[in-house]
Amino acid sequence: MTAPFVRIEDRLYQNRYLVDAGRPHIKVRPHQSPSANLLALTRICPAQCYEVNENGQVEVTADGCMECGTCRVLCEANGDIDWSYPRGGFGVLFKFG
Amino acid sequence: MTKEKFDAIVVGAGMSGNAAAYTMASRGLKVLQLERGEYPGSKNVQGAILYANMLETIIPDFRDDAPLERHLIEQRFWLMDDTSHTGVHYRSDDFNEPTPNRYTIIRAQFDKWFSRKVREAGATVLCETTATELVLDGGGKVIGVRTDRAGDPIHAEVVVLAEGVNGLLGTRAGFRKVPKPEAVALAVKEMHFLPEEVIGERFGLTGDQGCVIEAAGTISRGMAGLGFLYTNKESVSLGFGCLVSDFAATMESPYTLLDAFKDHPSIRPLLAGSEVKEYAAHLIPEGGYKAIPQLFGNGWVVVGDAGQLNNAVHREGSNLAMTSGRIAGEAISIIKSQGCPMGPENLSLYKAMLDKSFVVKDLKKYKDMPALLHTNSRNFFLTYPQLLSKAAQNFVRVDGTPKIEKEKATTAAFVKARSRWGLFSDAVRLALAWR
Numbered sequence: 001m002t003a004p005f006v007r008i009e010d011r012l013y014q015n016r017y018l019v020d021a022g023r024p025h026i027k028v029r030p031h032q033s034p035s036a037n038l039l040a041l042t043r044i045c046p047a048q049c050y051e052v053n054e055n056g057q058v059e060v061t062a063d064g065c066m067e068c069g070t071c072r073v074l075c076e077a078n079g080d081i082d083w084s085y086p087r088g089g090f091g092v093l094f095k096f097g
Numbered sequence: 098m099t100k101e102k103f104d105a106i107v108v109g110a111g112m113s114g115n116a117a118a119y120t121m122a123s124r125g126l127k128v129l130q131l132e133r134g135e136y137p138g139s140k141n142v143q144g145a146i147l148y149a150n151m152l153e154t155i156i157p158d159f160r161d162d163a164p165l166e167r168h169l170i171e172q173r174f175w176l177m178d179d180t181s182h183t184g185v186h187y188r189s190d191d192f193n194e195p196t197p198n199r200y201t202i203i204r205a206q207f208d209k210w211f212s213r214k215v216r217e218a219g220a221t222v223l224c225e226t227t228a229t230e231l232v233l234d235g236g237g238k239v240i241g242v243r244t245d246r247a248g249d250p251i252h253a254e255v256v257v258l259a260e261g262v263n264g265l266l267g268t269r270a271g272f273r274k275v276p277k278p279e280a281v282a283l284a285v286k287e288m289h290f291l292p293e294e295v296i297g298e299r300f301g302l303t304g305d306q307g308c309v310i311e312a313a314g315t316i317s318r319g320m321a322g323l324g325f326l327y328t329n330k331e332s333v334s335l336g337f338g339c340l341v342s343d344f345a346a347t348m349e350s351p352y353t354l355l356d357a358f359k360d361h362p363s364i365r366p367l368l369a370g371s372e373v374k375e376y377a378a379h380l381i382p383e384g385g386y387k388a389i390p391q392l393f394g395n396g397w398v399v400v401g402d403a404g405q406l407n408n409a410v411h412r413e414g415s416n417l418a419m420t421s422g423r424i425a426g427e428a429i430s431i432i433k434s435q436g437c438p439m440g441p442e443n444l445s446l447y448k449a450m451l452d453k454s455f456v457v458k459d460l461k462k463y464k465d466m467p468a469l470l471h472t473n474s475r476n477f478f479l480t481y482p483q484l485l486s487k488a489a490q491n492f493v494r495v496d497g498t499p500k501i502e503k504e505k506a507t508t509a510a511f512v513k514a515r516s517r518w519g520l521f522s523d524a525v526r527l528a529l530a531w532r
Contacts, residue, residue: 006356011287011376018135037345044344046285046351046378067140068378069263070283073276073341085133085265087245089225093139096288096332096375097204 008048012064020090024062026071027082034058037074038081045071066092103129103253105429106242107220108228108266110137112415113401113422114259115211116155120426122220126433129251130220131244133227138208141261142286142379143415144327144334146309147202151416155423156214160196164206166329167307168197171300175363177314177324178486182363193306201307201327201334231256231270231397238440239396242266255396255429255439259422262380262402272397273390276405278345279471280384282322284338285351287359289371293331299367300328311412314482316358320347321474323412324358326367333368335359338381343474351378381414382407386464392451393444398425406456410463417456424450465530476523480514 026049028038038058041050047064050071060071060081072083085091107118110132118130134140146169152159171188192198216222230243232250241252258267262281267273291299300308310326317323322339337355344351359368382388382405389405392398400406401418408417428447429439437443451457470477488507511520 006352008352011352011373014373014375015377040345040348043348043350044283044341046283048350066142066376066378067263068283069281069380070341070344070378072263073278073281073380074345076275084229085227088133088227089135091140093135094142094205094375094377096206097138097141097143097208097377 008064012047015064015066016093016095017063018090018093019063020086023087024060025084025086025091026060026062026065028058028060029080029082031057031080035075035078035080037078040074041071101251103127103251104433105129105255105257106131106251106253107257107259108242109259109261109264109401110134110208110212110215110222110224111141111259111261111401111418112208112211113403113418114257115208115215116419116422117257117259117400117426118215118220118222119155119211119218120423121430122215122218124426124430125219126430128220129253130215130222131226131228131242132212132222132224134224136209136224137212137222138205141204141208142377143204144286144325144336145202145204145207145415146327146412147200147207148413148416149196149198149200151419153196155419163210164202165305166201166203167302167305168192169199169201169307169309170302171306171308173308173310175310175312175314176482176485177312177316177361177363178483179315180362181486181490182312182314183482183485183489201309201329203329203332228260228266231266233270237395239270239394254433255398255444257422257425257429258397258399258403259401260403262382262405264399264403267390267397267399267403272394273399273403276380276382276384276388278342279340280382280388280405280467281341282338282381282383282409283341283344283351283378284336284381285355285376285378286334286336287355287373288375289333289335289368290331290374291333291368291371295370296328296331296333302328305330312358313478315479316354316361317478318347318349318354319475319479320344320349321470321478322354326364332374333371335364335368340383340471341380342471352376381409383409383467385409385467386457386460387467389460392448393441395441396439398429398444398447400425406460408459408463410466411459413459417459420454420456421451424454424456462532463530469526469530473523473526476515476519484511484514
């Protein structure tokens with residue numbers, strides 16, 4: 001039994017976003033090699049905002065972020081990421097929620 | 098407007114914030130409510146089930162115009178393995194009463210309605226405004242908030258932090274900690290649209306009757322987690338959640354598990370042909386009684402999910418949020434009417450009133466449940482569902498094996514998987530945590 005694979009891009013495409021261009025609300029602290037929790041985000045972030053680049057470091061693209069806070073819960077305390085909410089009105093806009 | 102001083106500022110326009118703002122405004126307090134979304138509800142995510150009683154206490158005639166989807170007449174609890182579900186279904190015509198007990202709702206629509214009531218009660222609601230920081234005086238008293246709008250801070254005698262599970266202000270001010278990964282579940286949800294009559298046929302419902310399925314088992318692959326399916330008028334809310342700590346340990350992707358849940362042979366036919374129109378994610382407070390932070394201080398109170406006021410065992414969140422918001426609003430109104438200052442000695446009234454309500458009593462009842470499910474998740478969510486499915490199949494399938502041998506095989510399978518002592522101790526610990 002294999003699940004019908006739905007690409008994350010196709011899922012997020014359903015959603016409405018108002019991206020605050022040039023002002024990402026999440027930043028990853030520069031690092032040589034990622035912590036275990038930071039690496040976990042590449043798998044468990046529900047919007048797949050986190051990816052490993054060719055140098056083995058974790059990068060964030062917050063455009064599709066659903067503002068759930070999972071990355072904050074896992075990675076804010078040890079300083080892996082800087083986390084805020086988007087400016088008022090920006091970010092995800094749920095039609096149903 | 099920033100020059101004005103308010104009696105209270107409410108941060109957030111979810112269930113708890115709207116309940117607090119409505120309660121205070123309708124008692125004549127000058128209330129400002131801040132919401133970072135484009136409209137109230139645009140940032141809010143829930144399954145979602147509305148428990149009528151708690152809203153009725155706040156707005157008795159809500160049924161006249163609140164956007165309600167279906168009233169629930171049937172509840173199914175399923176324990177699943179990869180190919181089966183063993184279920185308890187409760188369906189009763191008693192739920193077809195003149196004032197139904199539970200409804201499904203769509204939060205973006207419901208919250209807009211609730212916010213309209215808040216405005217009609219006299220509160221000022223400012224959307225597209227992210228509160229960024231609490232403002233304290235020299236003595237450590239909260240005297241207002243800073244926002245991302247240009248201008249001076251906005252002042253008030255008390256700030257109600259209804260900022261949700263992932264609230265910024267209270268944690269930045271050091272009033273409470275960011276929840277730990279084992280105290281929050283990450284849930285993902287899709288909205289599947291189907292014609293109204295198709296939903297009616299598939300679930301045996303007529304008119305605005307509704308049905309709920311809540312499912313646990315191997316669908317969470319040994320993690321502490323739950324799947325759900327709620328029928329709305331013309332859509333089905335389908336979701337799946339597990340503890341963040343478990344997701345981090347297993348590196349499972351939430352959307353992969355959601356896909357597998359959708360493709361389960363017991364779920365697939367219920368969704369066939371649906372059109373997905375939204376994908377959402379949200380954290381749910383699961384820490385229970387022991388995770389409740391300090392709920393009041395000098396010039397501030399915290400309500401709803403931000404205060405971890407969620408009953409994970411009964412899957413009740415928004416009614417605890419609504420009730421804590423209402424009680425905070427009542428306490429503040431009483432203190433204000435007595436002309437007393439909003440310091441901790443007076444705001445402790447909120448905590449005292451909350452302790453007497455079902456909110457804290459229910460959470461206290463299950464205070465040991467989160468730890469039990471967290472440390473035993475593989476047994477409760479993987480081993481037992483598989484064993485139960487096997488036992489049920491053994492019971493139902495007729496193949497010429499004598500019944501006594503079937504019973505022995507079933508017992509042996511349980512003992513082999515958990516040992517007699519393990520079964521006994523799981524049962525006792527579950528009973529104690531439930532007591």
